[in-house]
Amino acid sequence: MIETLSKIKHKDSPNFFLLAGPCAIENEDMALRIAEKVVTITDKLEIPYVFKGSFKKANRSRIDSFTGIGDEKALKIIQKVGETFDVPTTTDIHEPFHAEMAAAYVDVLQIPAFLVRQTDLVVAAAQTGKHVTLKKGQFLSPEAMKFPVEKVTDSGNNNVAIIERGTMLGYGDLVVDYRGIPVMQNYAPVILDITHSLQQPNQASGVTGGKPELIETIAKAGIAVGADGIFIETHPDPKNAKSDGANMLQLDLLEDLLTKLVRVRQAIL
Numbered sequence: 001m002i003e004t005l006s007k008i009k010h011k012d013s014p015n016f017f018l019l020a021g022p023c024a025i026e027n028e029d030m031a032l033r034i035a036e037k038v039v040t041i042t043d044k045l046e047i048p049y050v051f052k053g054s055f056k057k058a059n060r061s062r063i064d065s066f067t068g069i070g071d072e073k074a075l076k077i078i079q080k081v082g083e084t085f086d087v088p089t090t091t092d093i094h095e096p097f098h099a100e101m102a103a104a105y106v107d108v109l110q111i112p113a114f115l116v117r118q119t120d121l122v123v124a125a126a127q128t129g130k131h132v133t134l135k136k137g138q139f140l141s142p143e144a145m146k147f148p149v150e151k152v153t154d155s156g157n158n159n160v161a162i163i164e165r166g167t168m169l170g171y172g173d174l175v176v177d178y179r180g181i182p183v184m185q186n187y188a189p190v191i192l193d194i195t196h197s198l199q200q201p202n203q204a205s206g207v208t209g210g211k212p213e214l215i216e217t218i219a220k221a222g223i224a225v226g227a228d229g230i231f232i233e234t235h236p237d238p239k240n241a242k243s244d245g246a247n248m249l250q251l252d253l254l255e256d257l258l259t260k261l262v263r264v265r266q267a268i269l
Helices: 028-045 069-084 097-103 119-127 143-153 182-183 212-224 251-268
Strands: 018-022 048-050 091-094 110-111 129-136 159-166 168-169 174-175 192-193 230-237
Touching: 018 028, 028 048, 028 230, 028 251, 048 069, 069 091, 069 097, 069 192, 097 110, 097 119, 110 119, 129 143, 143 159, 159 174, 159 182, 182 192, 182 251, 192 212, 212 230, 212 251, 230 251
Parallel strands: 018 048, 018 230, 048 091, 091 110, 110 129, 129 159, 159 192, 192 230
Antiparallel strands: 168 174
16 A cells, blocks of 8 residues: 555555645745654654645635745745655645646645545646545545546556545534545545544634644544554644644644554554
8 A cells, every 4th residue: 555655765664654744834944844853753663754735725714814835935845845854745736737836846646625526636636647645525425535536547547545534514523434444445545634634614713623632532543443544734833833723733742643553553453
């Protein structure tokens, strides 16, 4: 499964792989600082690692929400992280023309949950030849993810994985149905997005809420049911992050969490 994301370190490790980084690229220093910390931890624990950072935040509730520091500037920062620490990188894209642009800088293209049924976007990502991760729409069943996967593979690209990120529960909450992980593994490797699964969308303020105190609970359960990888957004100071601070993991808590998850993984092997 790990080989579907090439360039990852520790390919012989039995561990899950990790996609982690800030929600959005805020500046170069922050991105490098987060990556350095995560690389130190994952090297120690022998966890294959992919750096994640959004070069642009297109799905915002309010027009005054932070959307980015400039597309090319942010993409160059992500590229520098990958080159500095010799790790693969990923970012999310929102329009078909983003695919070729982002592919020049990153190793893995992520399709956001809200856009996973957008055929032109999915096909454009696939046609770059890069690895593609498909976030399961909050409105889709696990079985329905077969079709976005087929859009990638039918475009001549077999390097695809699915990211589970919760299902809408009413208007303002999400729930993870762990039964969907083995279902979707019939189609592609499955990564559990821990932090986005704990979002509380559609808040009256127009700013998404979250339940970061449940990160460890969701993560342990995901590893226990056999997720191939996990996705965690992390930040040195989530309260002051420019995007998704309400559900991100504080960076200094990451090592303890990953250490526990490795033990869970070892217990089920």
